[in-house]
Amino acid sequence: DTEVTQTPKHLVMGMTNKKSLKCEQHMGHRAMYWYKQKAKKPPELMFVYSYEKLSINESVPSRFSPECPNSSLLNLHLHALQPEDSALYLCASSQSGAVETQYFGPGTRLLVL
Amino acid sequence: AQSVTQLDSHVSVSEGTPVLLRCNYSSSYSPSLFWYVQHPNKGLQLLLKYTSAATLVKGINGFEAEFKKSETSFHLTKPSAHMSDAAEYFCAVSGSRNSGNTPLVFGKGTRLSVIA
Numbered sequence: 001d002t003e004v005t006q007t008p009k010h011l012v013m014g015m016t017n018k019k020s021l022k023c024e025q026h027m028g029h030r031a032m033y034w035y036k037q038k039a040k041k042p043p044e045l046m047f048v049y050s051y052e053k054l055s056i057n058e059s060v061p062s063r064f065s066p067e068c069p070n071s072s073l074l075n076l077h078l079h080a081l082q083p084e085d086s087a088l089y090l091c092a093s094s095q096s097g098a099v100e101t102q103y104f105g106p107g108t109r110l111l112v113l
Numbered sequence: 114a115q116s117v118t119q120l121d122s123h124v125s126v127s128e129g130t131p132v133l134l135r136c137n138y139s140s141s142y143s144p145s146l147f148w149y150v151q152h153p154n155k156g157l158q159l160l161l162k163y164t165s166a167a168t169l170v171k172g173i174n175g176f177e178a179e180f181k182k183s184e185t186s187f188h189l190t191k192p193s194a195h196m197s198d199a200a201e202y203f204c205a206v207s208g209s210r211n212s213g214n215t216p217l218v219f220g221k222g223t224r225l226s227v228i229a
Binding site: 004006040041042043045048056090092101102103104105106107109 | 147149154155156157158159162203216217219220221222
């Protein structure tokens, strides 16, 4: 099973809302990733968790707050977002590092009004 | 530093004809190379990967790619296009270095259209 699940599939939020995106994998992977993808663009890396510790933060604004409660779960907490944050947010996981194959979830389509 | 250049932003082929999607890479480390496909409003699906084993890599759905170090290329091919192949294709590179692996770097993508 190479499945990564993400909820919700779609999310509409106002600029003053607080919401969370969730990602789950049961492949025993120890690295998990958040990417942001704008229309007709490649995914852009936001955060990397390795063994449940944040290992890479690609200078993402603090209105995005990642959390890794355990090795199977990854959350992305959203607060005071801007309309330009509207995008597809993709979660991925891999065995233990970037060279290992990353398996992607279907994404959460976020619209900020 | 690592980078990927996908030489065509859009490729259009007729159903049943060969597909060629071109990718050139640059890497300061021993590269691992990947091709992913993304159908509309979907996540990325791995087609195939090269990780310093055989230079000709076979993937899913009849796709294959050949790693050519001398040309720093990793082009994706398929002998006969199917309508369901219409999608966005991303080439990506990662590197192995003494201090650990480097993050995955994606090309800008190639949109494949298949004409009936």
